[in-house]
Amino acid sequence: MEIQEVILSQKEFFKTQQTKNLKFRKMYLEKLKGLIIKNENLLYEAIYKDFGKSKFDTFTTEISFILNDIDYYLKNLKSLSKPKKIRTNLANQIGKSRIHPEPLGNILVIGAWNYPYQLSFSPVIAALAAGNCCILKPSEIAENTMKAMSKIINEHFPPEYLYVYEGGIDETTELLKLKFDKIFFTGSTKVGKIVYKAAAENLTPVALELGGKSPAIITKDAHLEVAAKRIVWGKFLNAGQTCVAPDYLLVEESVQEQFLETLRSYIKEFSYQPDAEQYTKIINQSNFERLIRLIDKNKIYFGGKFDKEKLYIEPTVLTNINWSDEVMREEIFGPILPVLSFKNFNLALNEVLELEKPLAAYLFTNNSEEKENFTNKLSFGGGCINDVIMHLGNDNLPFGGVGNSGIGNYHGRFGFETFSHQKSILEKATWGEPNIKYPPYSENKLKWIKRFL
Numbered sequence: 001m002e003i004q005e006v007i008l009s010q011k012e013f014f015k016t017q018q019t020k021n022l023k024f025r026k027m028y029l030e031k032l033k034g035l036i037i038k039n040e041n042l043l044y045e046a047i048y049k050d051f052g053k054s055k056f057d058t059f060t061t062e063i064s065f066i067l068n069d070i071d072y073y074l075k076n077l078k079s080l081s082k083p084k085k086i087r088t089n090l091a092n093q094i095g096k097s098r099i100h101p102e103p104l105g106n107i108l109v110i111g112a113w114n115y116p117y118q119l120s121f122s123p124v125i126a127a128l129a130a131g132n133c134c135i136l137k138p139s140e141i142a143e144n145t146m147k148a149m150s151k152i153i154n155e156h157f158p159p160e161y162l163y164v165y166e167g168g169i170d171e172t173t174e175l176l177k178l179k180f181d182k183i184f185f186t187g188s189t190k191v192g193k194i195v196y197k198a199a200a201e202n203l204t205p206v207a208l209e210l211g212g213k214s215p216a217i218i219t220k221d222a223h224l225e226v227a228a229k230r231i232v233w234g235k236f237l238n239a240g241q242t243c244v245a246p247d248y249l250l251v252e253e254s255v256q257e258q259f260l261e262t263l264r265s266y267i268k269e270f271s272y273q274p275d276a277e278q279y280t281k282i283i284n285q286s287n288f289e290r291l292i293r294l295i296d297k298n299k300i301y302f303g304g305k306f307d308k309e310k311l312y313i314e315p316t317v318l319t320n321i322n323w324s325d326e327v328m329r330e331e332i333f334g335p336i337l338p339v340l341s342f343k344n345f346n347l348a349l350n351e352v353l354e355l356e357k358p359l360a361a362y363l364f365t366n367n368s369e370e371k372e373n374f375t376n377k378l379s380f381g382g383g384c385i386n387d388v389i390m391h392l393g394n395d396n397l398p399f400g401g402v403g404n405s406g407i408g409n410y411h412g413r414f415g416f417e418t419f420s421h422q423k424s425i426l427e428k429a430t431w432g433e434p435n436i437k438y439p440p441y442s443e444n445k446l447k448w449i450k451r452f453l
């Protein structure tokens with residue numbers, strides 16, 4: 001089926017109102033859950049072929065997220081879609097007000113390759129839960145996962161409801177010329193701008209889940225052991241190819257030596273060898289080469305080895321880094337961790353404030369004033385105090401960027417709202433209408449209106 005035909009069929013199908021029925025939505029969410037469970041091995045094999053990601057990591061960072069999302073919506077669908085009663089102001093008496101969440105209609109989800117299942121399926125699940133039809137265009141860069149998702153969906157879902165469209169830049173460019181009711185994009189800030197421009201032509205609203213340079217700050221009041229362990233885990237998970245991984249560290253000078261030693265011992269303990277269960281490959285040759293160029297040999301504190309054949313880069317820590325270094329000019333998105341040091345916490349915050357707003361930020365400290373300053377001064381999508389990445393695992397928190405790191409958010413109820421329109425309804429009684437707003441106007445009426453409003 002041609003993609004134009006699929007889109008037309010989805011538009012027609014949405015008009016039938018069937019997707020608004022809660023039983024219908026639940027039935028397909030259950031179906032998707034069943035398919036994910038049944039095809040778990042297919043999903044593991046595909047992602048392993050693409051970048052050597054293990055079953056353990058795929059389950060904990062992808063499959064479990066997707067299943068949790070489905071369970072969340074199955075449990076909460078009724079309350080999320082229920083019209084909400086709202087207070088009615090004096091000027092609108094005698095009346096009742098409510099907000100009706102309604103599906104937007106036809107959704108386009110464009111996914112990224114680094115967590116291909118989670119970043120494709122999670123928005124799709126939220127879009128279906130909210131009652132929409134959906135086209136998913138996964139990233140062609142993780143080709144096997146794209147094919148696995150298309151097999152699972154296209155063999156079992158009616159294309160007029162949910163369809164996976166396989167393709168790269170050319171296909172996406174064509175898709176972006178068509179009219180959708182919302183485009184949900186995950187990827188780089190550069191491509192996010194292309195999507196935003198194309199969407200503007202049709203006045204299509206967008207959610208843009210982008211990237212950026214996310215800092216982790218470690219002060220002298222941090223629990224250094226815990227900080228090092230959690231940072232090593234979060235930075236080298238997926239070989240650093242995580243949008244919310246700490247991109248660089250800012251460490252208070254007086255504890256830097258001790259902290260770096262602890263960091264080194266955890267990197268060794270976690271054993272990120274080529275082909276190890278706990279480590280993945282760099283996705284492709286061009287990213288591998290881009291990353292190698294960011295390693296300044298004179299600044300290596302730990303690591304620096306690589307294997308071009310295996311697309312392996314050892315966890316690499318760089319020290320004596322300045323803001324002007326190459327590695328500080330772009331989002332790293334790989335297993336390279338530059339460390340800058342600071343003497344004054346507030347001045348360090350000011351330096352971060354000079355940069356584009358990141359997707360995440362992390363602070364390690366037990367000092368309440370520092371926690372307060374970090375939370376109130378810096379602007380970032382979301383983050384943690386004394387941990388990294390884990391804020392994503394709480395679906396009661398919205399996930400999304402701000403400024404250059406994105407527009408809009410999702411997860412839990414926020415995902416449902418992202419794909420819904422909040423329709424306002426004021427229902428008036430047909431009795432008890434004061435004459436005061438109706439012409440002809442008079443000084444006396446104005447006097448009463450002024451009192452009234």
Ligand code: NAD
Pocket residue numbers: 110111112113114115119137138139140141167168169172173186187188189190191192194209210211212242243244331333359401406
């Ligand atoms: P990308 O921007 O290169 O690609 C994302 C999607 O856009 C893919 O589906 C791709 O086919 C499509 N695309 C690429 N170039 C295009 C073009 N010129 N025109 C139209 N479509 C195009 O991003 P990526 O390499 O897949 O992912 C890495 C980036 O994504 C990083 O910046 C990372 O921080 C960010 N990211 C953000 C999140 C988040 O949730 N905020 C999650 C993962 C990744």
